[in-house]
Amino acid sequence: MEYETPLFFRVMQYASSADRDVIDMVSGNPDWDPPAALREGLHEYADLESAAFQYPPSDGLRELREEIAARRGVDVEQVVVTNGAGEANYLAMARALERDRGDEVLLTDPVYPYYPGKTTMLGGTQRFVAADEDGQLDPADVRAAASERTGAIVVNSPNNPTGAVYPEETIEELVAIAEEYDAILVSDEVYDHYDLSGRFASALEVESDHRIVTNAFSKSLAITGFRVGYAIFPRDLVEAARSRHMLVNVAGSRPAQYAVLQALRETDPAYYEANRELLRERVATFTDALDAAGAEYTTPEGSFYVLARFEDYPGTLENVFRLIDEAGVAGMPGDAFGESRSDWLRFALVTPRVEEAAERLATYFS
Amino acid sequence: MEYETPLFFRVMQYASSADRDVIDMVSGNPDWDPPAALREGLHEYADLESAAFQYPPSDGLRELREEIAARRGVDVEQVVVTNGAGEANYLAMARALERDRGDEVLLTDPVYPYYPGKTTMLGGTQRFVAADEDGQLDPADVRAAASERTGAIVVNSPNNPTGAVYPEETIEELVAIAEEYDAILVSDEVYDHYDLSGRFASALEVESDHRIVTNAFSKSLAITGFRVGYAIFPRDLVEAARSRHMLVNVAGSRPAQYAVLQALRETDPAYYEANRELLRERVATFTDALDAAGAEYTTPEGSFYVLARFEDYPGTLENVFRLIDEAGVAGMPGDAFGESRSDWLRFALVTPRVEEAAERLATYFS
Numbered sequence: 001m002e003y004e005t006p007l008f009f010r011v012m013q014y015a016s017s018a019d020r021d022v023i024d025m026v027s028g029n030p031d032w033d034p035p036a037a038l039r040e041g042l043h044e045y046a047d048l049e050s051a052a053f054q055y056p057p058s059d060g061l062r063e064l065r066e067e068i069a070a071r072r073g074v075d076v077e078q079v080v081v082t083n084g085a086g087e088a089n090y091l092a093m094a095r096a097l098e099r100d101r102g103d104e105v106l107l108t109d110p111v112y113p114y115y116p117g118k119t120t121m122l123g124g125t126q127r128f129v130a131a132d133e134d135g136q137l138d139p140a141d142v143r144a145a146a147s148e149r150t151g152a153i154v155v156n157s158p159n160n161p162t163g164a165v166y167p168e169e170t171i172e173e174l175v176a177i178a179e180e181y182d183a184i185l186v187s188d189e190v191y192d193h194y195d196l197s198g199r200f201a202s203a204l205e206v207e208s209d210h211r212i213v214t215n216a217f218s219k220s221l222a223i224t225g226f227r228v229g230y231a232i233f234p235r236d237l238v239e240a241a242r243s244r245h246m247l248v249n250v251a252g253s254r255p256a257q258y259a260v261l262q263a264l265r266e267t268d269p270a271y272y273e274a275n276r277e278l279l280r281e282r283v284a285t286f287t288d289a290l291d292a293a294g295a296e297y298t299t300p301e302g303s304f305y306v307l308a309r310f311e312d313y314p315g316t317l318e319n320v321f322r323l324i325d326e327a328g329v330a331g332m333p334g335d336a337f338g339e340s341r342s343d344w345l346r347f348a349l350v351t352p353r354v355e356e357a358a359e360r361l362a363t364y365f366s
Numbered sequence: 367m368e369y370e371t372p373l374f375f376r377v378m379q380y381a382s383s384a385d386r387d388v389i390d391m392v393s394g395n396p397d398w399d400p401p402a403a404l405r406e407g408l409h410e411y412a413d414l415e416s417a418a419f420q421y422p423p424s425d426g427l428r429e430l431r432e433e434i435a436a437r438r439g440v441d442v443e444q445v446v447v448t449n450g451a452g453e454a455n456y457l458a459m460a461r462a463l464e465r466d467r468g469d470e471v472l473l474t475d476p477v478y479p480y481y482p483g484k485t486t487m488l489g490g491t492q493r494f495v496a497a498d499e500d501g502q503l504d505p506a507d508v509r510a511a512a513s514e515r516t517g518a519i520v521v522n523s524p525n526n527p528t529g530a531v532y533p534e535e536t537i538e539e540l541v542a543i544a545e546e547y548d549a550i551l552v553s554d555e556v557y558d559h560y561d562l563s564g565r566f567a568s569a570l571e572v573e574s575d576h577r578i579v580t581n582a583f584s585k586s587l588a589i590t591g592f593r594v595g596y597a598i599f600p601r602d603l604v605e606a607a608r609s610r611h612m613l614v615n616v617a618g619s620r621p622a623q624y625a626v627l628q629a630l631r632e633t634d635p636a637y638y639e640a641n642r643e644l645l646r647e648r649v650a651t652f653t654d655a656l657d658a659a660g661a662e663y664t665t666p667e668g669s670f671y672v673l674a675r676f677e678d679y680p681g682t683l684e685n686v687f688r689l690i691d692e693a694g695v696a697g698m699p700g701d702a703f704g705e706s707r708s709d710w711l712r713f714a715l716v717t718p719r720v721e722e723a724a725e726r727l728a729t730y731f732s
Contacts, residue, residue: 027420027421029417029420029421030416030420031416031417032416033416034416034419039412039413042408042409042411042412042621043408043409043412045408046405046408046409046412047405050396050397050398050399050400050588051395051397052591053400053588053589053590053591053592054393054395054396054588054589054590054591055393055395055590055591056591083449083593083615083616083618083619084615084616084617086613086614086615086616087614087615087616090613090614090615114613114616117609117613118613121610121613121614222416222419222420223419223420224419224420224421225418225419225420225421225422225617225619225620225621226419226619226620226621227449227615227616227617227618227619227620228619243483244487247452247456247480247483247484247487248452248453248456248487248614249449249450249452249453249456249593249615250449250450250452250453250480250593251450251591251593252449252593252619253449253591253592253593253594253618253619253621253622254591254592254593255408255591255592255619255621255622255625256619256621256622259621
């Protein structure tokens, strides 16, 4: 599978140039507010002396790394603050492949399109393991696909685009498979704060030198544009990852790191719970309308997305454009995430107009 | 030459744990204030609606790219906003090497240590061309080193660590050599606003499909921690660079880009001139003291650095530590920049205590 840069952009461009009102359910940008402490942190930073405007430590502000380490129960030396989850995944996959223990990367189908793109850029080869209809991954299928050639296994739970949350047994098994084949499990947990099922399990819960956990504050603090993420490495892999981070980016952006630190320190758990509750309501509203439209769909256990299938309406780019023009709702074509979902459309529930969108779809398809 | 991550840090760590007052002349962090409009931009951004906190375009805020394009006289499509000059150089060198027109990278000696580090990370091989005593690069030497194997030529003017500013003829010749050998000239111009000689020439002045210009606002706006830079690509190379940028970082940090845009729009040329004037005074103060200490030195035509050689005091890490302990001045060992300067020490003039440092050195060595 090729990485197609322009697809998200082509859909959003088409939607914004449409001759009618269109509800944007394309991007994964939260539409709710970041916590107040984040804005306060930026204001505070803006008035600091000029020394605070200079290079932060390459691996991130020390206090931010300490805060992350304390929350995740790891040693601060294992934490590298990155330019969002995007760079965290890049560093993790590069580290896995540089070990020369196999150049094959096991990915899921459907897949978040950046993973195959990064694999190719890093000189690895892609191998896909099909998730089931609900988006769950059967570790037995992963084991069947694994071999001496496997350098990395990349998973994402809560999942984009399926909404699946992998149970603890799956995560344990995936770590075991990585150990068995001397591969690295890269566990992208960027939607961890949007676990609606209560059964999210982090790969950090399984002690191992064969897993790297990536994450970011992009979704949890509703700041996809700040680019503050992190990766947690096993001790023997962190040094080389730190070097690559330095050679690529020197350091991350300090105002963003400072504001995130303030937000982490001062934001009440109620903030996160309120956002989950909002999502739960939107899931209910949207899936009710899909029922009314006679569509098949997945009810997400986490993340922001609903995959839906309408009769005789495959998830092609052409049909996405048609839905924009004729129903005024913009989603993503399912085939952007792999062949297995080519009959489906992905709708992101990050718009206050979910109810209206649902009504439009119900009207259009019924 | 290996990239040595910890060297800067080891020196700074040693200096900060020293048992006495030490003047830091190690880092390249400006000690003067960023423009007022930058702080105002951050404040303004902090109060925007939450949509402004989400992903900027991957290649940078449109208005920022337009501002850069207008200032540099290029098409906006050629501009990619990066995470500082560090990422800009990484993207430029990756692009040059991916063309499969040679895997050798011509670098200068002395060299800014990140370039050889990036070369190795990208799978290229290093070949060094000696600069003369003043830091000037003779294009004839570059031509003699160039071959079918040459994929990239990486230069930096105004130069770190020599302070040399290459004249227009040098830049023209370097572009011609890149064309001749189907290589890419990567021209890192991050110190362009600190040209003290008035003869700085940008590689953009030479029209060619064989040069990439990199830059950042880190030094010009005194914000090394913001990580906003850019690269200007020939039209046929920009698309692939944009993809790599997206696959590595997704996008740069938006609060930083927003503040930089405000600063560019609202900062008077007098801001930049005042900083140059400050540097000129510091150069004079510092080199006077070096004369008094009987040292050899280079008078910088640009950038922040003075290279100095003291009798029987080679530029080793050991001697840098000794100078910290015995004179209370921290510089960088010259051998960090290549063998040719192993007898020298580099002092960064980005401290308000330049005069005091100069006096300490004069006293210590005389």
